Amino acid sequence: MRNNENENSGAKKTVNPLGTAPVGRLLLQYAIPSIISTLIASLYNMVDQMFIGQRIGFLGNAA
Structure with missing residues (x-):
């Protein structure tokens, strides 16, 4: 029969x-x-929208 006290003595x-x-x-x-992480995600979305606005135009941002 095992002694439960010895088994648990090594556990922190x-x-x-x-x-x-x-x-x-x-x-x-x-x-x-x-x-x-929220600030980084928001910054990523703002930069992404700036690139879309420059390349496609305002209709790209609306989509």
């Missing part, structure tokens, strides 16, 4: 930071990557 216990860390720090930690 991880603490979930969502339950222990300050809310402000967690908000920054999780929100900043999302904000950066």
Whole structure:
């Protein structure tokens, strides 16, 4: 018969930071990557529309 205590003694216990860390720090930690990716996607779309407007014209932007 195996001893459950020996099997679990080598496992590391991880603490979930969502339950222990300050809310402000967690908000920054999780929100900043999302904000950066949204800004990059918006910049890409603006540059894309500028190229479409230069090559095709205003009808290309309307499509």
